[in-house]
Amino acid sequence: EAGVAQSPRYKIIEKRQSVAFWCNPISGHATLYWYQQILGQGPKLLIQFQNNGVVDDSQLPKDRFSAERLKGVDSTLKIQPAKLEDSAVYLCASSFGLAGIGYEQYFGPGTRLTVT
Amino acid sequence: DQQVKQNSPSLSVQEGRISILNCDYTNSMFDYFLWYKKYPAEGPTFLISISSIKDKNEDGRFTVFLNKSAKHLSLHIVPSQPGDSAVYFCAASAMAGNMLTFGGGTRLMVKP
Numbered sequence: 001e002a003g004v005a006q007s008p009r010y011k012i013i014e015k016r017q018s019v020a021f022w023c024n025p026i027s028g029h030a031t032l033y034w035y036q037q038i039l040g041q042g043p044k045l046l047i048q049f050q051n052n053g054v055v056d057d058s059q060l061p062k063d064r065f066s067a068e069r070l071k072g073v074d075s076t077l078k079i080q081p082a083k084l085e086d087s088a089v090y091l092c093a094s095s096f097g098l099a100g101i102g103y104e105q106y107f108g109p110g111t112r113l114t115v116t
Numbered sequence: 117d118q119q120v121k122q123n124s125p126s127l128s129v130q131e132g133r134i135s136i137l138n139c140d141y142t143n144s145m146f147d148y149f150l151w152y153k154k155y156p157a158e159g160p161t162f163l164i165s166i167s168s169i170k171d172k173n174e175d176g177r178f179t180v181f182l183n184k185s186a187k188h189l190s191l192h193i194v195p196s197q198p199g200d201s202a203v204y205f206c207a208a209s210a211m212a213g214n215m216l217t218f219g220g221g222t223r224l225m226v227k228p
Contacts, residue, residue: 004159042120042205042218043160056215091159104150105216107159 002026004108006092012114018080021111025073025094031055033105034067034077035091043091049075082115089113119143120208122219129226135193137222139206142187146208150216151180151191154203163204164191196226 005024013019025032030051035043046065047057052072060067064083069075079086089110121140129135137151147168152160166173166180166189173180179192193200203223207216 040125040220042122042207042220044218045215048215093159104162104165107152107161109157109159 004092004094004106006090006108006111008111009109010112010114012116013082015084015115016081018078019082019113020076020078021090021092021113023075023077023092023108025075025092026106029094029096029106030072031095031097032069032075033093033095034075035093035107037089037091037110039088046077079113082113084115087113087115118220119146120206120217120219122204122206122222124222125220126223126225129196129224131198131226131228132195135191135196135200135224135226137191137193137204137206137224139189139191139219140187141189141208143208143210143217144187145210146217148209149180149182149189150207151178152205152207152218153200154205154221160205193224196224198226198228200224201226 007022032049034046037043046060047067048055049069052069067077089112091107091110093105093107095105119142150165151163153163154160164175164178164180166182171182182189203221205218205221207218209216
């Protein structure tokens with residue numbers, strides 16, 4: 001079974017530029033998550049989709065971050081404009097259903113973003 | 117506010133001995149707890165979980181203990197192996213389906 005795919009793996013941009021990350025979840029997984037992991041910290045949930053609807057985006061900085069999952073499969077996360085503090089690893093995860101007992105989250109390898 | 121805390125940033129253990137990783141939480145609504153393991157340049161991988169109706173869950177060399185009154189959980193690895201060297205994150209959620217809140221991680225080093 002193929003895992004969660006993410007691209008690119010690494011990205012370096014200057015502040016005020018825009019960037020987009022792509023995620024392809026495990027086939028059949030209805031729930032998709034985007035996390036931000038700053039160095040030395042645990043992952044922090046940015047947004048959670050169930051199929052193509054948003055379940056939770058309470059921690060997404062909506063003035064600069066946006067995410068979509070138009071057909072309920074692939075998803076993109078965009079940052080515009082980027083700030084220095086956005087430097088982090090952006091992790092995508094998916095689960096068969098809403099996370100909980102029996103529905104574990106599977107993570108992709110992440111995209112390491114460096115904002116200079 | 118950090119609702120899930122892992123107070124030990126690192127832990128070093130000799131191969132064959134027991135590794136004990138600790139996690140504390142503050143939100144009494146949390147009822148489901150998980151441990152994830154992360155190798156460099158990879159995403160976290162699920163290790164073991166426990167529901168608040170239990171106080172222990174075991175899977176091979178890995179056992180998670182939950183002390184609800186102390187709002188504390190721990191992961192025991194026995195015996196520890198060099199391949200267990202990784203960063204371990206505990207995570208918690210309130211009600212199945214709700215968002216996971218992660219701790220800051222503990223780096224485990226198992227020495228041969």
